[in-house]
Amino acid sequence: MGRRDRQERLQQCRSGSWGTISTDLICLVERLFRLSKADAAASEDGNLSKFAYAGIPLLLAALRSFIIEQESIGRLTPPPLEVDSDNLIELLRSRYGIAEPLLEDARLLCEIRNEIIHPNPLPPGTTDNWPAYLREIKERGLLTSTGRPDGDYIMYAQIASHRLFAWAVKVTRSMFQAVADSEPMRGKLVQGFVDNFDAFES
Numbered sequence: 001m002g003r004r005d006r007q008e009r010l011q012q013c014r015s016g017s018w019g020t021i022s023t024d025l026i027c028l029v030e031r032l033f034r035l036s037k038a039d040a041a042a043s044e045d046g047n048l049s050k051f052a053y054a055g056i057p058l059l060l061a062a063l064r065s066f067i068i069e070q071e072s073i074g075r076l077t078p079p080p081l082e083v084d085s086d087n088l089i090e091l092l093r094s095r096y097g098i099a100e101p102l103l104e105d106a107r108l109l110c111e112i113r114n115e116i117i118h119p120n121p122l123p124p125g126t127t128d129n130w131p132a133y134l135r136e137i138k139e140r141g142l143l144t145s146t147g148r149p150d151g152d153y154i155m156y157a158q159i160a161s162h163r164l165f166a167w168a169v170k171v172t173r174s175m176f177q178a179v180a181d182s183e184p185m186r187g188k189l190v191q192g193f194v195d196n197f198d199a200f201e202s
Contacts, residue, residue, distance in 0.1 A: 020069045025062035026196045029055050033165060033200055040162035048144050052165040053116055053156075059172040060113050063179075064088070070179055070190045092175065096182040105171045108137055112159065112168070121156060128152040142167050173197040 036051035043049070071081055081095065089107055092098040098106065111134060124131040127150045130138050137143065143158040152158065176194045180187035 020065070020193070022062045022066040022069055022193055023196055025058050025065065026193075027199075029058045029062065029169070030196075030199045032058070033169060036162050036165050045144065047162050048160055049162040049165065050160045052159060052161055052168075055165050056109070056168045057113050057117050059168055060088075060110065063172055063175055066176055066190070066193055067091070067179055069193070070183075070186060073186070073189050092178070096179050098175065098178050102171070102174055102178070104136075106175060108134065109168055109171050112137065112164070115155070115159065119156070121154070124155055129155050130158060131155065137164070140167075169197070169200055173200075 032051045032055040036049040036055065039049040039051060040047050067081070081091065088110060089103065092106055093103055115134075123129060126132060128138070128145075128148070129152050130143070138145070138158070142161060142164045144153065144161040145158055146152050173194070176197065180190050180194050
């Protein structure tokens with residue numbers, strides 16, 4: 001019911017007012033990122049941070065909002081798209097021209113987000129407690145890990161990683177920029193939204 005209402009808001013011109021929220025979400029993620037950085041610095045391995053559980057889903061929520069905002073600002077008709085978690089990757093590819101390797105990063109990020117918001121703490125059936133379909137994330141060294149192939153932390157402890165959070169921020173910023181650049185005239189209107197990511201570097 002709620003999903004249908006959200007989709008109908010994209011397809012119909014309804015009465016009322018609206019505003020952008022992607023900036024608010026990115027500002028919140030930036031605060032979480034600073035807390036995550038401090039948490040990681042104080043941890044034994046310099047990386048452990050449970051703030052990734054909150055920050056990563058919010059990054060993709062901000063991206064969804066940004067896409068809708070970019071498509072809606074200045075239009076008197078509904079934006080010509082559907083945006084939901086089932087078609088986000090295809091939308092990024094077909095409408096915004098995002099290609100590999102960024103598209104693969106987007107896929108991996110969506111899957112990490114899905115693992116967080118649809119948690120299943122049961123074992124993945126591998127010797128290192130990490131699911132095979134996300135093996136590339138581990139091979140990149142983005143997780144909190146013991147480094148032992150036969151005795152690693154449980155999967156969600158591995159996700160509690162500042163390095164993973166930092167990678168997610170980088171990937172999301174690249175997707176924001178690609179969406180803005182896909183239509184240069186409209187992109188100028190929303191470049192300031194992309195520039196909110198500059199705060200992560202200070």
